[in-house]
Structure formats: structure tokens, C-alpha cells
Amino acid sequence: MTTTVDPGPRASSADRTSAGGAALEVKGVTKAFGSFVAVDDLTLTVPSGSFFALLGPSGCGKTTTLRMVAGLEEPTAGTISLAGQDVTGTRAHQRPVNTVFQSYALFPHLTVGENVAFGLRRSRAKDVATRVADGLDLVELGHLADRKPAQLSGGQQQRVALARALVNRPALLLLDEPLGALDLKLRRQMQLELKRIQTEVGLTFVHVTHDQEEAMTMADTVAVMNHGRIEQLGSPADLYELPRTAFVANFLGQSNLVAGTVTERLTERGLLGVDVRGTRVLVPEDRAVRTDGAVLVGARPEKMRLLVGDQEPGPAENVLGPGTVTDVSFMGVSTQYQVEIPGLGTFGVFAQNLLGGATVSVGTSVRLAWAVDFTFGLDGAQAPDEGAVDLDDEL
Amino acid sequence: MSIAAALGDSVAGVAAEPPRRRARRAHLVLLGPGVVYLVLFFVVPVGALLATSLYVPVPGGDVGEYQPAFHWQNYVDALAQFWPALLRSFWFAFLATLAALVIGYPMAYVIAVRARGRRLLQGLLLVLVVAPFFTSFILRTIAWKQILADDAFVVTALHVLHLLPADARLTATPFAVVSGLTYNFLPFMVLPIFAALERLDSRLLEAGADLYASPATTFRTVTWPLSLPGVVAGTLLVFIPAAGDYVNASLLGNNTNTTMIGQVIDARFFKVLDYPTAASLSVVLMVAILLLVGAYIRRSGTEDLL
Amino acid sequence: MTAVLDRAGESTSAHAPVRTPRRARRRLGDVIVPVFAALAFVYLLVPVAYTVVFSFNDAGKTNLVWQGFTLENWQNPCGAPQVCEAFANSLQVGVVSTIIATALGTLVAIALVRFRFRGRATTNLLIFLPMSTPEVVLGAALLAQFLTLRVPLGFGTVVAAHVLFCISFVVVTVKARVAGLDPALEEAAADLYASPWQAFWRVTFPLLVPGIAAAALLAFSLSFDDFIVTSFTSGSYTTFPKFVYVSATRGIPPQANVISSFMFVLALVIVVLVQVLGYARSKRLGAR
Numbered sequence: 008m009t010t011t012v013d014p015g016p017r018a019s020s021a022d023r024t025s026a027g028g029a030a031l032e033v034k035g036v037t038k039a040f041g042s043f044v045a046v047d048d049l050t051l052t053v054p055s056g057s058f059f060a061l062l063g064p065s066g067c068g069k070t071t072t073l074r075m076v077a078g079l080e081e082p083t084a085g086t087i088s089l090a091g092q093d094v095t096g097t098r099a100h101q102r103p104v105n106t107v108f109q110s111y112a113l114f115p116h117l118t119v120g121e122n123v124a125f126g127l128r129r130s131r132a133k134d135v136a137t138r139v140a141d142g143l144d145l146v147e148l149g150h151l152a153d154r155k156p157a158q159l160s161g162g163q164q165q166r167v168a169l170a171r172a173l174v175n176r177p178a179l180l181l182l183d184e185p186l187g188a189l190d191l192k193l194r195r196q197m198q199l200e201l202k203r204i205q206t207e208v209g210l211t212f213v214h215v216t217h218d219q220e221e222a223m224t225m226a227d228t229v230a231v232m233n234h235g236r237i238e239q240l241g242s243p244a245d246l247y248e249l250p251r252t253a254f255v256a257n258f259l260g261q262s263n264l265v266a267g268t269v270t271e272r273l274t275e276r277g278l279l280g281v282d283v284r285g286t287r288v289l290v291p292e293d294r295a296v297r298t299d300g301a302v303l304v305g306a307r308p309e310k311m312r313l314l315v316g317d318q319e320p321g322p323a324e325n326v327l328g329p330g331t332v333t334d335v336s337f338m339g340v341s342t343q344y345q346v347e348i349p350g351l352g353t354f355g356v357f358a359q360n361l362l363g364g365a366t367v368s369v370g371t372s373v374r375l376a377w378a379v380d381f382t383f384g385l386d387g388a389q390a391p392d393e394g395a396v397d398l399d400d401e402l
Numbered sequence: 403m404s405i406a407a408a409l410g411d412s413v414a415g416v417a418a419e420p421p422r423r424r425a426r427r428a429h430l431v432l433l434g435p436g437v438v439y440l441v442l443f444f445v446v447p448v449g450a451l452l453a454t455s456l457y458v459p460v461p462g463g464d465v466g467e468y469q470p471a472f473h474w475q476n477y478v479d480a481l482a483q484f485w486p487a488l489l490r491s492f493w494f495a496f497l498a499t500l501a502a503l504v505i506g507y508p509m510a511y512v513i514a515v516r517a518r519g520r521r522l523l524q525g526l527l528l529v530l531v532v533a534p535f536f537t538s539f540i541l542r543t544i545a546w547k548q549i550l551a552d553d554a555f556v557v558t559a560l561h562v563l564h565l566l567p568a569d570a571r572l573t574a575t576p577f578a579v580v581s582g583l584t585y586n587f588l589p590f591m592v593l594p595i596f597a598a599l600e601r602l603d604s605r606l607l608e609a610g611a612d613l614y615a616s617p618a619t620t621f622r623t624v625t626w627p628l629s630l631p632g633v634v635a636g637t638l639l640v641f642i643p644a645a646g647d648y649v650n651a652s653l654l655g656n657n658t659n660t661t662m663i664g665q666v667i668d669a670r671f672f673k674v675l676d677y678p679t680a681a682s683l684s685v686v687l688m689v690a691i692l693l694l695v696g697a698y699i700r701r702s703g704t705e706d707l708l
Numbered sequence: 709m710t711a712v713l714d715r716a717g718e719s720t721s722a723h724a725p726v727r728t729p730r731r732a733r734r735r736l737g738d739v740i741v742p743v744f745a746a747l748a749f750v751y752l753l754v755p756v757a758y759t760v761v762f763s764f765n766d767a768g769k770t771n772l773v774w775q776g777f778t779l780e781n782w783q784n785p786c787g788a789p790q791v792c793e794a795f796a797n798s799l800q801v802g803v804v805s806t807i808i809a810t811a812l813g814t815l816v817a818i819a820l821v822r823f824r825f826r827g828r829a830t831t832n833l834l835i836f837l838p839m840s841t842p843e844v845v846l847g848a849a850l851l852a853q854f855l856t857l858r859v860p861l862g863f864g865t866v867v868a869a870h871v872l873f874c875i876s877f878v879v880v881t882v883k884a885r886v887a888g889l890d891p892a893l894e895e896a897a898a899d900l901y902a903s904p905w906q907a908f909w910r911v912t913f914p915l916l917v918p919g920i921a922a923a924a925l926l927a928f929s930l931s932f933d934d935f936i937v938t939s940f941t942s943g944s945y946t947t948f949p950k951f952v953y954v955s956a957t958r959g960i961p962p963q964a965n966v967i968s969s970f971m972f973v974l975a976l977v978i979v980v981l982v983q984v985l986g987y988a989r990s991k992r993l994g995a996r
Contacts (some may be wrong), residue, residue, distance in 0.1 A: 077895075077899055078898070078899075079895050079898065091929075098898070098903055099895065099898035099899050099900070100897075100898045100900075100901045100904075100906075100907075101901075104899070105899055106895075106896070106899045108892050108896055108899075109892075110892050112890060112892035112893050112895065112896035113896075114893060114896070114897075115893075115915065116914045116915055122959060125897070125902070125910075126900035126901050129900055129901035129902045130901045171900070172899075172900075175900070175901070207946045215914050235716070332719065395989060398769055400816070409756045414891075427825035428823070428904070429808060429819045429822075430817055431815075432815040432816065432819035432823075433811050433815070433816055433820075433831060434813040434815035434820045435811075435815060436813060436815055436875060436879070437816065437831060437834065439812055439871065439872070439875065440834050440838070440875065442871070443840050443850065443868055443871070443872045444837065444846075444855075444872055445834075446853060447846075447849035447852060447853035447928075450849065450853040451845070451848060451849040451852045451853075453852075453856075454852040454856070463888070467834070472843070486761070487926055504746045505751065505806050506745045506748070508741050508745045509745045509749065509752075510746065511741065512741060512742055512745040513745075516741070516742060517895050521987055522983070522984075522987055525980075525983035525986075525987065526980075526983070527749075528980050529976065529980060530749055530753065531752070532979075533752075533753065533756060533972065533975075533976060534755070535929050535933065535967070535973075535975075536755050536929070536971055536972040536975035536976065537756050537759050537968045537971065537972045538759075538937060538949055538964070538968045538971075539933045539949060539950065539953055539954055540952040540953045540956070541738075541759050541933055541960070541964065541965065541968050542755040542756065542759060543755075544759035544952075544960065545755040545756075545762070546755045546756075547761050548758065549754065549755065549758060550743070552915065552973060556908050559867045564869060572934045585751065585752070585755065587753070588748075588751075588752055596853040642839075642840055642841075642842060643842060643843065645842055646842020646843055646844040646845060646936075647842075647843075647844075647936070648844060648936070649935060649936065651954070654957065654968070662938070663844075664842070664844040667844050667845075667848055667938070668844065671848060671851065671940070677852065677855070680848055681848060681852055682847065684844065684848040685845075686846045687842060687844070687845055687864045688841055690841070690904075691841070691842060692840060692841075694838075696841050701982070
């Protein structure tokens with residue numbers, strides 16, 4: 008530890024808050040456990056004051072990344088900086104970073120109030136009592152300060168864990184799947200509350216989760232991780248509308264992906280012509296990862312519509328088919344169709360129930376149409392089902 | 403916990419890069435004092451014991467004076483002379499362990515299963531199990547001797563009921579010694595079995611009954627297998643001290659057919675000052691017990707007990 | 709035919725004869741097991757009761773036959789020569805060995821659970837071996853060592869020996885407690901600016917206290933009641949069990965029963981108090 012590196016928790020908690028939280032910079036970080044590489048040459052920047060989500064399936068390295076930022080693991084290579092200061096060599100208790108743990112890790116022998124005061128006491132902060140009270144008020148638990156954690160419900164424990172981290176006014180707040188243990192309804196409620204608190208205190212949040220919906224509703228920026236690397240980084244809308252890898256296309260929502268080959272470039276219109284088993288499909292050039300050779304052509308299910316009988320597609324639409332409807336699921340707001348096109352596979356189509364329920368029944372012959380503008384092109388070297396939800400994994 | 407974190411836990415020691423050295427030092431600080439202590443006061447003394455077992459008397463020296471040598475004949479001589487006591491020790495220890503299991507298992511079962519949910523009763527019964535620990539081991543053994551004495555109530559009653567021949571006695575018999583061993587180590591049997599049974603989910607028993615098992619079948623197929631780790635721990639905790647004990651044999655036994663190896667070792671050390679024989683018998687006892695325990699643990703498939 | 713139909717119609721009564729013996733057997737089991745256990749408790753406690761009763765014996769020197777009730781032994785527990793000296797020695801040995809064994813054993817237990825290191829299996833074996841070695845062998849080995857090094861036998865050698873056989877039990881007891889601790893708690897402490905030292909004293913240690921206390925109690929009771937290892941390593945130094953054993957040949961003074969009974973009652977009161985307090989506390993928590 009060198010003196011220049013360690014800002015100390017006290018210095019940081021006082022100086023940084025006015026700036027609204029510090030930016031995190033991770034540069035070329037690798038973490039290997041023996042021969043297993045958990046995080047592989049990872050580089051990312053989290054802007055000050057933002058809500059950043061690390062999204063990925065379990066084992067993708069997101070928790071290891073978070074633990075390295077917290078100082079609970081040391082990187083095998085690379086540097087981690089907070090607000091421009093290299094903190095790679097410092098240990099957890101020397102970093103102006105706080106974590107909300109997955110299991111909450113509330114100290115069972117201390118009361119709620121003592122739990123929240125723990126960090127303040129260690130950093131010898133002033134006005135501990137006031138700050139603890141304010142912190143508990145922020146999560147609306149002021150009346151439970153004397154209880155032991157075991158006497159609280161899951162949601163209350165989660166809020167105590169949040170207050171315990173927030174009262175220190177950390178430069179960076181790390182959230183390790185903090186909502187994983189809560190049931191669905193409570194989870195939605197806590198998502199909104201977390202978002203409210205983040206806006207209110209204006210800190211930088213880094214949130215680790217495997218729940219794509221959670222990441223999208225809460226974060227300004229989402230980084231999708233897979234096999235220790237970042238697949239794609241951007242705003243939730245960008246990631247959803249324009250995935251750059253098959254993994255992102257399938258992990259974040261659902262996608263219809265078919266393999267094809269670029270056959271022509273219509274430069275004046277900015278389009279690529281792709282041959283998909285004899286059918287020509289157009290992809291905007293700026294929405295394609297590569298402009299020649301093997302590609303995956305993709306579109307989201309809600310962008311697609313069914314053409315029945317002699318219904319004609321619009322002028323700027325791609326068409327595939329005909330195929331057969333194999334399944335119809337009524338979902339309330341929408342109806343989901345599965346369409347099997349011989350030689351191309353199964354496609355999902357979500358239709359809004361604007362006019363009531365299903366319009367097409369199982370066995371009907373249909374074609375699929377969708378706007379060229381919503382088509383995206385991916386590298387054809389990837390498996391079309393990479394990152395798709397596997398029922399066995401979910402259980 | 404993610405897979406990566408779990409992996410990190412299991413292989414952290416393998417990594418050779420500088421950051422890990424910190425953790426390495428931490429565990430050395432924690433382990434150091436205890437391990438050094440065990441080496442100084444266990445490993446080295448056992449080494450001294452091994453060395454002593456090979457000593458020979460100083461030629462022309464006093465009684466109790468020995469010099470270093472490699473006289474393996476000590477073992478042959480010791481075993482030739484004292485093998486009956488050694489075998490008897492294991493036999494008595496085995497009988498006492500069996501008796502303690504038969505007596506202790508129902509006790510543990512009643513406390514853990516029948517008294518389940520009644521915390522105060524359970525606590526009280528547990529206190530009664532450990533209560534004997536709070537009075538002196540020797541005093542209890544002497545009390546036991548007096549209870550089994552010729553003119554005491556038990557023997558008189560057995561005579562009156564003709565359960566014991568008129569000229570037979572209980573004190574100074576193998577029965578007295580084995581019952582004393584059983585008595586003294588019984589709590590060591592009850593506590594681990596209790597611990598194992600307490601963890602037993604009562605829903606499993608209900609599931610057993612639900613699947614048409616009679617109480618006996620439920621016990622045989624569910625309760626007993628799940629309590630096995632406790633049974634293994636309990637039998638070891640009774641057998642090991644019983645095999646090496648000499649207090650019961652010397653207070654409750656006679657000098658003809660109850661002599662246990664502990665008595666011999668004690669007498670060789672203190673009465674005859676025959677250190678090499680005492681040491682070689684100790685080594686034989688230790689090795690025999692370790693072999694037995696190792697085989698037993700392996701056979702019962704409870705290596706993780708350690 | 710009608711008979712068959714009748715039977716089928718009365719399915720409940722048809723089952724009854726099958727069920728009755730089964731229920732009876734079960735009820736028999738319900739009775740036999742507790743009765744057997746009760747007898748076992750009697751077996752376990754009779755010698756204890758005997759010891760306590762004979763502390764009130766008006767026995768003079770040899771406390772073998774009931775002579776009559778007296779409180780004199782309790783009024784003058786140090787009346788017999790050496791009794792209290794031996795008792796004080798046992799207390800001293802017990803306290804000192806407990807402190808040392810608990811401290812050393814707790815550290816080893818934490819290391820064994822929290823760290824993966826080369827030599828971990830060897831360390832586990834080193835902990836297990838003293839437990840699976842009969843006391844007479846431990847005593848003989850230590851005596852062989854002390855004789856070889858010409859260490860004078862006495863308080864020091866007795867404590868050294870007691871610490872040895874207590875450490876393993878402490879390690880095993882505390883290990884179970886450490887294994888039940890969520891490692892995230894220590895990480896949370898570090899995350900909240902606690903240095904490793906502070907994290908240990910503020911979080912780990914308080915949470916381990918019940919396990920450490922149990923281990924210390926166990927160590928003390930093992931040490932206080934030990935005879936075999938003590939007899940090998942004590943020379944002329946006398947502890948309470950040794951005093952009782954040695955005087956057994958010429959008659960144990962009733963004061964020994966007094967001291968033993970006193971320790972018994974004291975321990976019982978403490979344990980019962982802890983139990984009742986724990987029970988009351990759980991009731992109160994449950995009521996909230």
C-alpha cells in the first residue's frame with residue numbers, strides 16, 4: 008500500500024459526494040482461478056452518477072468483477088481506478104466502495120441501527136447517530152432500529168443492507184443480485200425503490216444481475232457479460248433494438264435468427280442483400296456487424312407479423328415463408344405464435360391483441376413479414392441459439 | 403454464489419501470484435501456535451515413546467536406568483507376556499461400546515425425537531445426560547463399586563430373586579469392569595447420536611409412515627441410516643478411552659481375569675520402572691487402535707466425520 | 709355371497725381388525741422406548757446420587773458405609789487433609805489449560821475452515837490423532853518425553869498435558885461453529901472499512917462466542933476430571949481426581965464427596981439457568 012494510492016474511506020466519503028459519485032474504470036482486468044479464467048481482459052468505464060448493470064448468466068464472471076471492484080478479490084492482471092485513482096493494490100476496507108451483498112450479510116449479533124452504524128464507526132465519522140437515523144429513514148425503516156436482523160422480513164433486511172451501505176456515502180455502490188432472494192412482487196417494488204434512491208442520492212450504482220428485465224428497467228447502461236468478457240455495452244434500448252452478438256440477441260429478450268450469406272450491397276440505399284435459403288432479405292448496412300460472407304439475420308418477435316392467405320407485405324418489408332403455425336399461446340396483452348418454416352426452423356411472433364384474441368389457428372399456412380429497418384445482421388460464425396434460455400438452466 | 407466464486411474458494415490456495423501470499427501468511431499465523439504445540443507435545447513425545455520402547459537397561463545400572471538402543475526384542479517380550487491383557491482390553495472395550503450403544507441409543511432417541519418441540523424438557527434431559535461429567539469420574543466409579551458390593555442392595559436383591567447364584571458376586575468381576583466402563587463413557591455415546599437425530603427432519607418419518615412403512619420399518623430404513631454418523635462418532639468416543647482405561651479395571655476388577663492393558667502400562671511405568679516394556683505396550687495399543695479406527699471409519703463410509 | 713358383499717360394504721369395520729394389533733404394537737413401542745430410556749437415566753444417575761448422598765454421611769475417615777446424616781462435612785469442606793489443596797490445584801490447572809487450549813484451538817479451527825492450504829489434511833490428522841489415542845498412551849508418551857528431557861514434573865507438565873488433550877476437542881467444537889458462519893459477513897465487515905483485525909473482533913469473534921464458550925466448558929470439564937494423563941505427568945503434584953484415587957485404598961474422606969457434589973450442583977445450576985434464560989428469550993422473541 009502506498010500513501011498516494013489510498014484515499015481512505017474518510018477522505019473519500021467527505022470529498023466525493025459533492026461531485027455526485029466517482030467514475031469507475033476497469034482496464035484490462037483478468038482474474039484466473041487456477042486454470043479457469045473467470046474474467047478475461049475486461050475493460051469498462053462507468054460514468055459518474057450513473058446506474059450501471061452487469062448482466063449475464065451465472066458463471067459469466069459478473070460477480071467476480073464486482074468482487075474485484077470491491078477489493079474482495081485481487082485481479083490477476085489489469086487495473087481498477089476510482090475517480091482516476093488506481094486502487095488495484097488496496098484492500099476492501101481501504102476502498103471508498105460499499106456493497107449490498109446477495110445474502111445481505113447483515114451482522115446477526117447487532118441491531119439494525121448498529122448494523123447501519125458499522126461502517127461509520129470504522130471510518131470514525133461524526134454524527135453517527137444522525138446519519139444512521141437519516142439512512143434508515145431513507146429506506147423507511149426508522150422505527151425498526153432496535154430490532155435484530157432475524158426479526159425482519161426479507162424485504163426489510165434488503166433495505167437495511169442498502170441503508171448500511173448508503174450511509175457511508177460511498178464513491179461507488181455495488182449491488183450483488185440484491186433482489187434475488189425476494190419474491191416477484193416485492194422485487195418489482197424494490198426495483199422502483201432502488202431507482203428512486205439512486206436518483207435521490209445521486210451515487211454511482213453498479214448492479215450485478217442475471218435478470219435481464221431487472222437490468223433493463225433499472226440501469227442507464229447495461230453491460231452483457233458472457234464467459235468472462237463483455238459481449239455488448241449500451242443503453243437498454245440500444246441493446247434490445249440492436250444486439251451485436253447472437254448471445255445478446257437471445258439473452259436479452261428473444262430473437263428470431265436465421266443464417267444467410269451477403270450477396271449484394273445496395274450502397275445508395277445503405278442496404279445489404281442477404282440470401283436466406285433462396286429468399287432475399289434486406290438488412291440496413293449500419294445495423295449489420297459485417298457486410299460480407301456468412302451472417303445471421305435477426306428480428307425481434309414483436310416486430311414480425313403474420314401474412315395469411317393472399318395478404319401482401321408492405322414495400323419496406325422482408326418476407327419469409329410460407330410456414331405452418333404450430334402453437335398459439337394467448338398471453339392477455341398479446342398472443343404468441345410459433346411458426347415452423349421448412350428448412351429455416353421455428354420463429355416466434357408476438358401480436359398485440361388490439362382486436363381481441365388470436366386471429367390465426369394452429370395448422371394455418373402463413374408467411375412472416377417485418378420492416379427492413381428493424382432487421383439486424385450478426386456475425387454468421389455464431390450459433391443462432393447462443394444465449395437462448397435453456398429450460399434446464401432455469402431450474 | 404456464482405460458480406466462479408465457488409471455484410475461487412476451492413482453488414485459491416493453488417494460485418501462486420503475489421496477492422495470495424497475504425492469505426497464506428494469515429493462515430500460518432492462525433495455525434502456527436496450535437500446530438507447534440501439537441508437534442511439541444504430541445508428535446515429539448510419541449517419538450520419545452517409540453525411542454523408549456527400544457531402550458535397553460544400562461549394564462550394571464540401577465533399576466529404572468536405560469540407555470538408547472534398537473532392541474526390537476522388547477516388543478516380542480512385552481507381547482509374549484501381556485497379550486492376554488491386550489486382547490482383554492479390546493474385548494472389554496467392545497462389550498462396553500455395544501452396551502453403551504444399546505443403552506444410549508434409546509436415550510438419545512427419546513431426547514431428540516420424542517421430546518422434540520418441548521424445549522424445556524429436552525434441555526433438562528440433556529442436562530441429566532451430561533450431569534455425571536460434573537462429579538468426579540473416580541468418585542462415581544467408587545460409588546459404582548459400592549453399589550455392586552457384596553452386601554449392597556443390588557446383589558442382595560439378585561440373590562433373593564435367584565437371578566444370581568448364592569455364592570456369586572458382582573464386584574471384582576469382568577461384569578463389574580465392563581459395566582463400569584459402559585457407565586463412565588455412556589454420555590459420549592448419547593451426545594453424538596442425539597446431535598445426529600436432532601438434525602433428522604421429522605417430515606422424513608412422516609413420509610416413511612405415509613409410504614406405508616410400519617414404525618419399525620421406518621426406523622430401520624430412515625431413522626437408523628440417518629443417525630449412523632452419530633453412532634460412528636459415539637462408538638469411537640466410547641471405544642477409544644475404554645480400551646486404554648485402567649481406572650475401572652483397578653477399582654472394580656480383581657487381579658486375575660480383569661487386568662487391562664492400561665493397568666499393565668501404568669504398573670510397568672510406576673511400580674517396576676520398566677519403561678521400555680511400558681512404552682512398547684503403549685505403542686502397540688496406539689497402533690492397534692488407530693488401525694481399528696481407520697478400518698471402522700472406512701467401512702462405515704464416514705471419512706468426512708473427521 | 710351376501711356375506712362377502714356385507715364385508716365389502718363395511719369397509720371400515722373390515723379394516724379394524726387389521727389395524728388394531730398394529731396400533732397396539734405401536735403403543736407398546738411408544739411405552740417401551742421411554743421406559744427403557746428412563747431406566748437408562750436411572751443407571752446413569754444412581755452413582756451421582758450416591759456420591760451426593762454420601763457427602764452427608766457421618767463417616768469419620770472411611771466413607772464406605774452409611775453411618776448417619778450430618779451437615780458437618782458441608783460446614784467444613786476442607787476438614788480432611790489435602791482435600792482443598794487438591795481441589796484448588798485442579799481449579800488452577802483447569803483454568804490455565806482451558807484458556808490456552810481454547811485460544812490455540814479456536815485459531816486452528818478458523819484456519820481449517822476459512823483457508824484452503826497445502827498441509828490441511830495433515831493438520832486435520834494432527835488434530836484427530838490425539839483424540840484417537842488412549843489417555844494412557846498420551847500419558848506414557850509425555851512421561852517418556854519429560855523423563856528424556858529431565859523436565860521436573862508438576863503444575864507445568866500437568867498443564868502442558870491437559871492442553872494437549874483439550875486442543876483437539878476445542879478445534880472440533882469451534883470448527884462446527886465457524887463452518888456455520890456465512891463468509892460474506894466477514895467480507896461485509898471488510899467492505900464497511902473494518903481492517904482484518906477489527907473484522908475479527910467486531911464480527912467473527914462475537915458470532916463464535918457460543919461455540920468458543922461450549923469448547924471452553926468442555927475443555928474445563930475434561931481437564932478438571934482427568935485422572936490418567938495427570939497421574940503420568942504430575943509427579944508429586946496432586947489434583948482432585950488424583951487425590952481421590954490415591955485415597956481410595958485407605959478410605960476417601962466425605963469432604964471429597966462434598967466438593968464433588970458442590971461442583972455438580974454449581975454446574976447444574978449454571979446449565980439450567982442458561983437453558984431457562986435461553987427458553988425465556990426464545991419465547992419473548994417468538995411473541996413479537
